[in-house]
């Protein structure tokens with residue numbers, strides 16, 4: 227089932243600041259456009275060809291916007307569509323400190339400051355509470371990618387990191403070894419989010435890393451088993467919502483990094499630039515090969531960016547003049563994302579095992595219904611199971627009597643008997659055909675109509691016989707004449 231073609235939606239969220247650069251960043255009245263002005267660098271002389279003005283048009287500018295309104299604008303529709311089978315991905319992109327984690331997870335101190343993840347979890351469980359004709363199950367995983375290493379933030383064992391691998395399969399991409407946890411309510415899911423956040427901090431200390439150097443993917447897996455049947459199969463919808471807090475996009479290579487930091491910088495720059503390459507490739511309708519496998523991040527996101535799901539980007543920017551270069555680069559990334567067209571598809575399967583179980587249940591219900599109906603009309607002797615040998619023999623005998631004229635009617639009690647009667651008639655007709663043929667063959671030589679050679683030979687024999695008869699007749703007539711003459 228194909229939905230209408232859609233574009234990736236991209237928003238910009240500005241982190242509140244007391245030093246907002248009003249002369250540098252200007253918002254359009256439509257709340258969608260944002261212009262950047264950079265003053266010419268006097269030191270570079272009179273001739274300065276560097277571009278100074280940029281205009282960007284996105285799907286919305288979130289400036290001084292509450293967490294609640296941000297969620298409504300960015301995530302609400304995507305989450306409700308995930309409940310109908312469409313995969314969804316929300317990504318926060320931007321330099322460290324611009325508000326990615328605040329947008330995605332939120333601040334824990336105050337309830338109203340909670341971010342997209344806890345609100346999405348709440349929306350999903352509220353929908354479950356309201357659904358009457360489906361059975362919905364929710365599972366959760368929390369993956370971190372640090373320096374091209376996969377790390378399970380909800381792992382129950384200590385050293386399974388080495389066994390984790392990204393696997394491509396016909397249903398999409400999954401991470402082998404990543405723990406996926408069933409959750410029965412909102413609290414369960416939030417506990418896991420909290421556990422993941424805590425593990426993120428612990429891992430940070432043990433690896434001597436910084437959370438802004440890693441990508442974090444919180445995934446909500448939704449399975450909806452509908453009681454509504456399509457062609458007697460049970461519809462099963464499987465969708466997932468990826469909520470991604472990307473590593474800081476600042477160009478770390480520019481700062482004089484050394485050792486571990488330099489290694490991290492190289493990995494982040496590489497994975498984000500691969501992400502950018504994928505975005506550019508996806509936006510080009512002529513491109514056939516998209517190099518998803520270039521980095522762990524893009525590989526994991528293969529079926530989450532690849533055009534078959536709803537995708538939303540939030541570019542988090544800082545409002546200070548100091549950060550204008552990073553702001554420009556984030557806005558460019560967001561604009562590129564908007565070029566991608568997607569064609570989201572519903573992830574629906576039909577569960578045969580479940581179908582068999584449901585059909586069995588329905589058959590037993592129908593049998594009970596029939597028994598009740600029969601007892602109401604005093605048809606208490608009727609059975610609906612397959613006919614026994616004795617019953618089949620009885621039907622056979624009745625048909626023979628009917629054909630011989632001994633009885634005028636055949637007893638019909640249920641549908642199986644009707645079918646058996648026709649079956650027996652068919653058998654009798656076949657049998658009689660056989661008998662007639664045998665009888666004819668015992669008396670006559672039967673030649674196949676299409677066996678031309680045998681027909682020709684027979685005709686020849688016949689012609690020969692006729693000739694003999696004629697000459698015999700002639701002989702007989704001439705002998706008669708001779709007799710008269712004598």
Ligand SMILES: Nc1ncnc2c1ncn2[C@@H]1O[C@H](COP(=O)(O)OP(=O)(O)O)[C@@H](O)[C@H]1O
Pocket residue numbers: 240241242320321322323324325326327328329333438474542
């Ligand atoms: N829109 C916002 N409103 C209020 N505080 C914010 C907002 N965005 C970010 N912050 C605060 O700014 C700081 C840095 O934000 P954070 O989300 O950690 O950035 P990032 O994850 O991009 O590095 C945090 O203390 C966060 O609470």
Ligand SMILES: [Mg+2]
Pocket residue numbers: 323326327328437438471
């Ligand atoms: Mg962060």
